[in-house]
Amino acid sequence: QLQLQESVPGLVKPSETLSLTCNVSGGSISGSRYYWAWVRQPPGKGLEWIGNIFYSGTSYYNPSLESRVTISVDTSKNHFSLRLTSVTAADTAVYYCARLSHGDSNWFDPWGRGTPVTVSS
């Protein structure tokens, strides 16, 4: 059974860079059927798509975050990563990694358990 597990950065200072890794187990991150994605949820609010990446390295980002976001993939380690630069309090959220189906119809399944990130000095 495929499982995803986010790393735990916890507290990040304003203006610094948030870095997270999602470790994938129970299946290979390589393959043409899926993307690998990041989604976040600010406290008490809804879900926001951050971006997703194909195993080949092709990535897609939410335009509202594109200038600050980089998603990368390491197939040898079966994990993918998120970097978000110049963070502010507005980036405080639970960050989820998830598998996103590839093709004409794109849904997220499964999801990691999520890791809370707080931006504060």
Added chain:
Amino acid sequence: QSVLTQPPSVSGAPGQRVTISCIGSTSNIGTGYDVHWYQQLPGTAPKLLIYGNTNRPSGVPDRFSGSRSGTSASLAITGLQAEDEADYYCQSYDTALSGVLFGGGTKVTVL
């Protein structure tokens, strides 16, 4: 407009039927992009509930059903149970955003 609009909350008594709407536009649902639904129980990660407008993943009770028509979609829960109390999100693809779009979420309360 890159927005999927859901009612903030719906409620119903045990055993009743409730529906959650997801209103989109011609840049997302109206273009023919599929709608997917997620259930988020308190303090947990979202879980796929319906994919491809009407399909239930293995293990999801048939009390949950989805539909899509025009620029909107709906999730129906029949025979409402206490364990269905959660937040529900719709999701689609948006051409103006060139990416994934989530609805704002609907909190279902079982009275």
